[in-house]
Amino acid sequence: MKTLMGVALFGFLLVGCSTRPPAIPAASTAHSPRAPQLSEAPTGFVNNGTAVVDDQAHQADLAKFEEFEAISDGLGPLFNAQSCRECHQSPVTGGVSQVTELRVGHKGPDGNFHNAEIPINHGSEIIKGRSLVNQRAICPNAAFPAVDILERAPASETIRTLRSSLSTLGDGFVEAVDDATLMDISKQQCKQDGGKICGLVLRVPVLESPGETRVGRFGWKNQHASLLSFSGDAYLNEIGITNRLFPDEVTNLCNTVAEPNDKAGADGLADIEHFARFIRATKAPGRDPRQGATPAAKAGEALFDKIGCGICHVHTLATAAAGTVINGGKFMIPEALGSKTFHPYGDFLLHDIGTGDGIVTAMEEHYGKRMYQIQWNGLSLEAYRASANRIRTAPLWGVRMRPMLMHDGASLTFRDAILRHRGEAKSVTARFEKLNQADQDAIIEFLKSL
Ligand code: HEC
Ligand code: HEC
Incomplete structure (x- = not known):
């Protein structure tokens, strides 16, 4: 697979999508005749697992995902929330929330995006290598009354988004x-x-397998491909808990707990392993059957495909077979996840639909301060x-649970979100605008069923 996705192919993807793609050897896809019989992934907003682990283990993983961290656990010094659930909660733990995060940076003289430089503690330290601005801090406090570390975007960081x-x-x-x-x-x-x-x-580092990369699929910018890597990233950058994949604090000002904060427990698993296993055992978001059965939603589903929404919002994907080893050799797909079809209405690829914020994924933030010590295979x-x-x-999938849409949460209705699609989606949006009112409404009724 590595040879498939070398620099040459990136060149093709970047410089001209309109040119004929080079011949690529037949890839094993969801429809490959060699693939074993596919079955439907289980769906529903319930936290009782997909048999990746038994229910008792899943409940233990859930408790870790819901646990509130304190300063004595290593919380902060800079952070956004005390628990994964604070931002991943609706309608059940692991779901979504209205919490937004702040990202900033600036364009350099070279015309490229540069990460933010944020002075803290009256300028005694400058936080670099990130675009994230943490919105909470553990000090000043009784132990450090004069250490003032809260991040605030300086005026010089002119690119700003939620x-x-x-x-x-x-x-x-x-x-x-x-x-x-x-x-x-x-x-x-x-x-x-x-x-x-x-x-x-976009090929991204798999942190648990130094040097290995995989096709990114998680986060608004596809910054991760592995749920363990994402969990390590979130534990440090959202909660301030250093872990084996992210052993370095963002700042050592008013830091009191030795690194890494997250260590293996009695069961041999660190918290980040519990988080990844929790997510892997969740069911796919289920549709609203009552809404989906309405004539309008049914008509809307057909129109959604007819006008081309489904080119990017791909209905159905399939997982690789159980036993396939992924994440640079570190994870074997279990029976419960192998050869399953599911309906994400997404392609997990990056597109320019005119909503981009100009922010390039910050390497050190997402892959750790030591990432440049490693040669990552195929990183471009x-x-x-x-x-x-x-x-x-x-x-x-599950979009009916999101009242604030798009990466910045700035679109408050489905219609507004659709009409913001320009760039690559321009002709699809134009086709939407040409539909009569009833047909436009039908597409929205369909979205409400997802
Ligand atoms: C302060 C809010 C907040 C907290 C706390 C938080 N997250 Fe997130 N999470 C987000 C946001 C915002 C995104 C989208 C990030 C992006 O791409 O910019 C996200 C995305 C994710 C994704 C990617 C989902 C996808 O389908 O692309 C995973 C996985 C994830 N978080 C896991 C975790 C875990 C595990 C924890 C606890 C260690 C955690 N998060 C804590 C806000 C939070
Ligand atoms: C060229 C690919 C493409 C096409 C075609 C496309 N979309 Fe999207 N869609 C995206 C991208 C990319 C985003 C995220 C943009 C952002 O957050 O800035 C998105 C976001 C959305 C959202 C917001 C979801 C959320 O969770 O915030 C909705 C709703 C949506 N699209 C519906 C549609 C509908 C309906 C159509 C057809 C009229 C359509 N899209 C066509 C790429 C596409």
Whole structure:
């Protein structure tokens, strides 16, 4: 698979999606005749697991995901919330929330995006290497009354945006999709319609397997491919808990607990392993059967495909077979996740639909301060730069649980979200605008069923 996705292919994806793609050996896709019999992934907003682990273990993982961290556990010094559940909660733990995060940066003289430089503690330290601005801090406090570390975006950081929380439910199925499947979707898109719609594939580091990369699929910018990597990233950057994948604090000012804060417990698992296993055992978000059965929603579903929404919001994906080893050799797909079809209404690829915020994924923030000590196989900085104005197609499963839409949460109705689609989606949006009122409404009734 590595040879498939070398620098040459990136070149093709970046410089001209409209040119004919180079011949690519047949990839094993969801529809491969060699694939074993596929079955439907279980759905529903319940926290009782998909048999990745037994229910008792799942409840233990759930408790970790819901646990509130204190200063004595290593919370902060800079952080956004005390528990994963604070931002991943609705309608059940692991789901979504209205919490948004702040990201800022600036354009350098070279024309490229540069990470923020945020002075803290009256300028005694400058936080670099991130675009995230943490919105909470543990000090000043009784022990450190004069240490003032809260981050605030300086005026010089002229690129600013909000990023809304995402649901993690069903993400075990997304993780279990073969790289080749996502690359194949991109290839098919880029061939249609003169390449107007052409999803960018981004290879990202798999932190638990230093040197290995995989096709990114998680986060608004596809910054991760592995749920363990994402959990390590979130534990440090959201909660301030250092862990084996992220052993370095963002700042050592008013830090009192030795690193890494997250250590293996009596069961041999660190918290980040519990988080990843919790997410892998969640069911896919289920549709609202009552809404889905209405004539309008049914008509809307057909129109959704007819006008081309489904080119990016892909209905159905399939996972690789059980026993397939992914994440750089560190995770074997279990029976419960292997050979499953699921309906994310997303392609997990990056597109420029005119909503991009110009922010390039911050390497040290997402992959750790030591990432440059490692040679990552197939990592392309040009591909990252090209993603500045691209956003992952928002998977629409469970979208009825999100009252604030798009990466910045700035679209408050489905219609507004649809009309914001420009760029690659321009002709699809134009087709939506040409529909009569009843047909436009039908598409929205369909979205309300997801
Ligand atoms: C302060 C709010 C907040 C907290 C706390 C938080 N998250 Fe998140 N989470 C987010 C936001 C915002 C995103 C989207 C991030 C992005 O791409 O910019 C996200 C995305 C994710 C995703 C990717 C989902 C997808 O389908 O793409 C995973 C996985 C995840 N978080 C896991 C965790 C875990 C595990 C924890 C606890 C260690 C955690 N999060 C704590 C806000 C939070
Ligand atoms: C070229 C690919 C593409 C096409 C075509 C497309 N979308 Fe999207 N869609 C995206 C991307 C990318 C986002 C996320 C953009 C952002 O957050 O800035 C998105 C976001 C959305 C959202 C917001 C979801 C959320 O959770 O915030 C909705 C709703 C949506 N699309 C519906 C539609 C509908 C309906 C159509 C057809 C009229 C359509 N899209 C066509 C790529 C596409």
